[in-house]
Amino acid sequence: MKSNLSIFLLSTLAILSPVKPLILVAVLAIILDTCFGIWRSVKKNGWSSIRSRRLSHTISKSLLYSGAIVFIFLMEKFVISDILGHFIAIDLVLTKAFTFFCVITEVKSINESYFSVTGVNVWDKFIAFLKRSKEQIEELK
Numbered sequence: 001m002k003s004n005l006s007i008f009l010l011s012t013l014a015i016l017s018p019v020k021p022l023i024l025v026a027v028l029a030i031i032l033d034t035c036f037g038i039w040r041s042v043k044k045n046g047w048s049s050i051r052s053r054r055l056s057h058t059i060s061k062s063l064l065y066s067g068a069i070v071f072i073f074l075m076e077k078f079v080i081s082d083i084l085g086h087f088i089a090i091d092l093v094l095t096k097a098f099t100f101f102c103v104i105t106e107v108k109s110i111n112e113s114y115f116s117v118t119g120v121n122v123w124d125k126f127i128a129f130l131k132r133s134k135e136q137i138e139e140l141k
Contacts, residue, residue: 016070018092019069019092019095022069022073022092022096022099023066023070026099027065029103029107030058031058033109034058039113039117072094073092075094076094076095108123
């Protein structure tokens with residue numbers, strides 16, 4: 001019985017190995033967002049504003065994102081890959097797109113926390129930087 005369970009767990013880990021880096025990226029974005037949220041809460045209301053109920057949302061969000069990424073990976077790998085392979089040559093494109101969506105959601109939340117404390121909107125600064133870079137590249141041509 002023990003060997004059957006270990007074979008099942010190792011097989012599951014082998015199947016899910018291509019998606020581990022994507023899950024890691026999403027969870028790291030959640031942890032970074034949590035750190036910025038704690039920083040904002042402490043700066044605005046002090047240490048007494050930190051509640052375990054709000055911090056427990058981090059765990060549920062991590063499990064939700066990870067589960068959704070694994071679900072989309074399995075759907076893409078075993079159901080959609082034959083159809084999608086005719087149109088797009090990128091492996092795991094749906095899984096990567098969903099992970100990108102999750103990370104962008106967390107980046108927006110990080111930006112909101114940063115803006116709340118410092119009054120600086122990093123996203124707007126980044127867009128302005130890209131526009132200036134594009135203009136400078138066009139001037140060089």
